[in-house]
Amino acid sequence: MGLPFILTVTGALVLLAISFSTPLLNHLGTQLVQRELDRLKSAAGFVERQVRLPSGTTAWYLDRLPDGKSHEPPLVIVPGATVDMNLMAARVSGLARALPDRRILILELPYHGRQLDPTRTFASPRPSIASMTAYVSEVTTALELHTPFDLLGYSLGGGIAGHFAAAHSKRVDRLLLLAPFFSELATDRFNEKVDAQDWREVHGWEGFNEMKIFFQEWLGLRPEDAPPKIVLRGIHAIRTATYPTGYWTDLLTAIDSTSTASRTFLADHRATLQAFDRPMLVLAAEEDAICDAKKLEQLATIYGSGTCTVRNIPCGHAFGPNGARLFAVAHEELRSFFAR
Template identity: 30%
Template sequence: MPPLATTLAVVTLLAILVVALPWGMELLRRPMNERARGDAPGAFAQLSAGNTHYQWHGPRSTRVLVLVHGVSSPSWVFAGLIRGLLAMRYRVLSYDLYGRGFSDRPRDSQTLEFHARQLGELLDALGVQVPVTLMGYSMGGAIAATFAADEPDRVDRLILLAPAGVSYTPGRLRTMARDGGRLGSWLWGLLGGWQLKRAARADAANPSVIDDLPRRIRREIRRRGYLAAILSSERHALDRSLKAVHREIGAMYIPTLAIWGEKDAVIPVASLGAFAAWNRQARQEVIDGAGHALPHTHPKQVLSAIRDFLREVPE
């Protein structure tokens, strides 16, 4: 073969390998199956889009509080809050959104309505008939608000921690992946895991009740479908304004607490101004020195704000 032809063949082969690399990396990740769930705590509910992993915390009670986590950290992100919530006489339900933790990885677009449907089906499957207090963190705040607006009779209070749907500032890589079509998908498949590990290391540099955060995120990244779920959420859930949703919640007088981190670079504290205009009935608190990881970096302050809110809005 002539030298030029050989060079072109090598370049072509390398190009094919580079293009295929993210998909090859994904195939090497572990599928979410019964073997992977061997050490999962709690139990599973078979819902319309797949298995959902959940845990009950505390004794049976008619006071139920449901935790809805954010885009990248599964239900364990609330570990530092559960004991304090139990002390408030709640029975606490935590669960993993599709694509995270021990839940299934359906290929559906990860819209807020998709996740709100998962929440409603889980409550039905568990026989929860009483109105619940919903606590949503980051994207989970947008999911909780969407559910509350759609099914207000099932929600008696709404607690939002740095909620998405008001203002959102993703990093450069996530923005490029979100807006880049197939090229963005390739870029996220190649570099998304690296970006998430880097962010986890940065969070771990601050005091936190989750002392092995980087290890937990690495475990998530090794599971097939996790990166795709995050990108789908970036494209179909986190780009939405919930102005109409929060106005509806305010008009229905659902007691609402929004808690913001003073130094949050992802969902900036300036969001509280727009939020106040959308829902004038809501109570808002700002935690000094807190960034976006406030559930596990500032759990005492979060719990204190919740206790004050519950005293203000008794049953």
């Protein structure tokens, strides 16, 4: 047979191994990541539920009931863009376990996760920040949360929670915004991407390398702190299996085109925001490449009259040094603010 034949066969085997390595990593990574997400959700006691809205829409959410009888207000959590309720449950699992006497609800944002729109018409509700704010009001009303509840919003969910507090201040007991997104307070670099609609360079990533770049450049994941490749492959595989190609580009384009009023929300609603008188905490991530921590300091004078506190935490938009996660870095601030 000779050396040439051996080299040819060896090369073919190597190519075969390479061709199977990515699908295998995707499969094993998906199982690994999904198992961990399910474990964290279960450990916190979250159960998937749905409620029918007057509009006829089915709204999905996660519900964690308190241990025993509780007189504490419920805590409603609004996730960020592209973050479904199950991923959010994993992120707040530690907080939920630290607040056993609270009912905690995580809302599924329109067109995310269980509320994916395969037609991409994004018709009801319209995909704007204002309509998603109204959606939060509609869902919490359908869930019969008639007394004031605590509200936690992360990233885009923080912006939505901020809009909700302005429109429905009497329904909010305590408000916490974690790395909240307001167009007026975003970093110049991120706003440039939004203006250019370069969605695949930010939240609309598609390919594996695009995901890695997004995690590193925008979410704050340092290469030396990155999880094993099998985990990253699993994260990527779950998203690509859930959402069709181009889904996020289409949705983000739709949100951007219908959210013009939200770009000047803080300036346009200054008087209303000044009247907000409930305890409020803003946690700004010092290394955030999306939400400008320095600009977020303005919220201390925009919201309320001495009721809003802004604090910085050492983290990026989702990741911090040594592999730390934002919700872990912010855990004690979150727990102490919502603990009674």
